[in-house]
Amino acid sequence: MTIRLGRWTAELYQRAIYITRGPNPDCRHCRGEGGIEVGHRMTDSGDIDYDTDVCGCWDPAGFRIPLWRRSRRNQAVPF
């Protein structure tokens, strides 16, 4: 299940929610595409292959919110 709120995407899983933020649509660097061109090279077939990098306005990794607490056994310090 996926919920989209503007730039934010929340994916619901059984044990966690994954939150990711999309690129800024007003970004001057990537024009809202989330990737910036950092160079290009010719491929063997003569096409141009563009190297892109993730723009600073975008965090594709996002973060995770666990829905369940770990059991006490797993939290215990082993000493």
Ligand SMILES: [Zn+2]
């Ligand atoms: Zn950007």
